Amino acid sequence: MTLTLAFWTILALTFAVQRLWADTPERRGLVYGLAGAAGIALIAPPTVIQAAALAASVAFILIGTRLIVRDRRMGSALVGIGVILAIWLIGKTAQGSGLVRVEILFIGISYMLVKAWSLFKDMLDGKIERASPGEVLGYLLHLPTLQLGPMHQFAEFRGSLEAPYRIDGVRLIDCLFRIVLGLVKIQIVANLLAPASLSALVDAPAIPVTALLSGAFVYSIVLFADFSGYCDIAIATSRLVGMDVPENFNWPYLASSMRDFWRRWHISFSRALTAHVFMPVSRVLARRLPRSPELASALANLITFAFCGYWHGATINFVLWGLWHALGLVVQDANARRMRRGGLRPGMNKSSVVKTRDIVFTFAFVSIGWIFFALPVAALGRIVWSL
Amino acid sequence: MLTRDEWILLGKLGFIIAGTLLLIATNIATTLPAGQFIYGRF
Numbered sequence: 001m002t003l004t005l006a007f008w009t010i011l012a013l014t015f016a017v018q019r020l021w022a023d024t025p026e027r028r029g030l031v032y033g034l035a036g037a038a039g040i041a042l043i044a045p046p047t048v049i050q051a052a053a054l055a056a057s058v059a060f061i062l063i064g065t066r067l068i069v070r071d072r073r074m075g076s077a078l079v080g081i082g083v084i085l086a087i088w089l090i091g092k093t094a095q096g097s098g099l100v101r102v103e104i105l106f107i108g109i110s111y112m113l114v115k116a117w118s119l120f121k122d123m124l125d126g127k128i129e130r131a132s133p134g135e136v137l138g139y140l141l142h143l144p145t146l147q148l149g150p151m152h153q154f155a156e157f158r159g160s161l162e163a164p165y166r167i168d169g170v171r172l173i174d175c176l177f178r179i180v181l182g183l184v185k186i187q188i189v190a191n192l193l194a195p196a197s198l199s200a201l202v203d204a205p206a207i208p209v210t211a212l213l214s215g216a217f218v219y220s221i222v223l224f225a226d227f228s229g230y231c232d233i234a235i236a237t238s239r240l241v242g243m244d245v246p247e248n249f250n251w252p253y254l255a256s257s258m259r260d261f262w263r264r265w266h267i268s269f270s271r272a273l274t275a276h277v278f279m280p281v282s283r284v285l286a287r288r289l290p291r292s293p294e295l296a297s298a299l300a301n302l303i304t305f306a307f308c309g310y311w312h313g314a315t316i317n318f319v320l321w322g323l324w325h326a327l328g329l330v331v332q333d334a335n336a337r338r339m340r341r342g343g344l345r346p347g348m349n350k351s352s353v354v355k356t357r358d359i360v361f362t363f364a365f366v367s368i369g370w371i372f373f374a375l376p377v378a379a380l381g382r383i384v385w386s387l
Numbered sequence: 388m389l390t391r392d393e394w395i396l397l398g399k400l401g402f403i404i405a406g407t408l409l410l411i412a413t414n415i416a417t418t419l420p421a422g423q424f425i426y427g428r429f
Contacts (some may be wrong), residue, residue, distance in 0.1 A: 170396060180406035188408055246393040 006042040007237075010035050010143060014241045018164070025161035026134040032243065033137025037145055040107060044147075050106040053091075056239045057084035057109070058140060062133055068123045069130045077120035081113075081129050088113050096314030108146040112312055114272050115140060117155045121276060128154055137156075137163060144238040148230055150248035150268040164242035171239070178236035185229030188339075190222045197222045198374035212371060219374055220367040224252065227266075253366070256358040258328040261366055278304040297333060301326045312373070317380060321372035328365050 014035040016110035022028040040046060046054060052257035064080015091105035122128040131139075131154065139157045167175070194200070197219035201207050231248040238245045244345065248267050262270045279304050302323065309322025339345070350358070372380065389397070 173396060173399055173403070176403050180403050180410070183410050184406045187413060191413075 004043050007039060007143070010039050010042070011241055014143075018242055019133055025158065027135070028134075028161045028164065028242070029132070029138030029157075030134035031138070032143070032241075033134065033141045033274060035241075036138075036141025036143045037227065039143040039146065040141075044107045046106050047103065049102060049104055053087045053104045053109075054106040056146055057112065057116075058137070060084070061119075061140065062136055063339055064116075064120060065131045065133075065136055066374075068120065072124060072126070075122065080120055084109065084113050084116060090195070092310070092314035094213050108148075111149055111151055112140050113148070113313075115151055115154075115274075116153075117276060118272055122154055131158075142238065142243060143244060144234040144241075144243075147228070148234070149266075150231055150234065150246050151272065152246065152268070153271075155206060156246060160244045165239045165244040167240060175236040175240050178232040182229040182232030182236070185225040189225040190229065193218050193222045193225070198370060202379055204379070205382070206386055207379070212383060213368075214311065214371045216367045216371050216374075219370045220253065220363070223236065223370065223373075224249070253363050254359055255366075256327060256355055257362060258332050258365065261362055264327075266310040273304060273308055277307055288301075294334070294337065298330045301329045301333075302327075305329070316377050317372050317375060320380075321369055324372055328369075 014031060018028060022031045040054070060083040061080050064076060067076035067079055070076075087104055088109055091103070091109070094102070095105065119128065119131065119136070123131070135154075135158060138161065139152065139154055142152075142157070145151065165171075168291070195214065198212075198215040199219065199222070201211065201215050202213075221307050228249045235245045235247070246268055250264040250267065252261055254263035255264050277280065278300055280334065282300040285300050289296040289299075305322035305326035306319055308325070309319040312318045312321070371383075375383075
């Protein structure tokens with residue numbers, strides 16, 4: 001999406017129109033929205049069905065944001081979110097099962113769904129009073145972040161519409177630096193290492209355990225280089241047209257625990273996952289299981305990360321990947337409780353040796369988890385069969 | 388004497404030049420996938 005001539009042309013036009021015409025947040029949002037629509041049409045042309053699904057999703061989200069101002073109830077939010085949610089669920093299930101051949105998922109739908117729900121939840125909670133159509137269009141369709149994030153929260157997007165990111169000499173160099181950095185990560189690092197990673201094992205008839213483990217560790221680097229490289233480009237190009245974007249990574253492989261990892265990896269998604277899945281599920285389970293807070297917490301982790309896996313891909317391997325992370329969190333939480341009972345405070349006064357051990361262990365756990373992420377069920381089955 | 392921020396800026400400029408040359412050398416135009424990304428199936 002970000003590497004075509006059409007993308008850079010649209011970006012240049014967006015910059016010009018923002019400077020010449022867009023003097024209000026509403027107009028700025030509208031320009032971002034129209035630029036996103038043009039980008040989809042020119043760079044990733046949808047089929048008629050996908051275009052209709054996109055138009056219906058956006059239309060109902062806009063209707064929902066009007067309804068919710070008059071009637072701040074869940075019903076209004078459901079009207080707004082219902083169409084895109086239905087399209088996403090049907091499309092993902094079809095994608096995962098292979099039973100339906102018609103592709104209704106349009107580009108960026110998984111991200112748009114999260115952003116739309118986040119907006120409605122903020123409106124229900126009274127954090128956002130109202131949102132104009134221009135602002136909402138820009139929020140949903142902003143081109144650099146459309147396909148793979150990072151995802152704004154609506155208040156962040158609006159903040160940048162009200163006070164656009166101004167480019168001076170230093171910031172221009174910073175943006176160019178991040179674009180080149182992103183390209184180097186994707187083109188040089190990821191492309192160079194990909195043949196030694198799990199990606200090369202997808203169709204292998206037999207996968208020895210040593211090849212699997214080395215492939216998993218290399219894949220950790222490939223995936224990070226690829227995804228964070230894309231985010232570097234998305235953040236920098238977005239800032240060039242006046243829209244600031246939240247960071248998506250903070251040295252994730254230096255995480256010293258699984259919880260720490262999710263504070264550093266795909267940050268814009270994990271904060272939405274925490275706020276809109278983990279917290280509500282935890283509250284419900286805590287009410288249902290008042291005598292078993294540990295069980296409630298474990299179940300909340302399992303449900304949250306099963307959804308997390310499904311969101312990434314509607315096949316069993318992605319759900320297994322999510323459950324692997326849930327397992328890590330459950331074990332880590334149990335260990336923290338055990339330490340507290342013993343009068344220790346987990347995470348406090350760690351020596352550098354212990355910290356390094358925790359970082360290495362977390363990296364190893366996450367890397368092994370990528371096996372489920374990268375390999376389809378058939379390949380996973382061959383691995384189990386050969387053990 | 389350059390300040391810390393000026394050194395960082397200079398380093399970034401150096402990286403932009405070196406990285407661009409490296410990318411040209413590896414021929415990005417023919418090998419970069421447009422929108423083909425491996426993080427999940429969206």
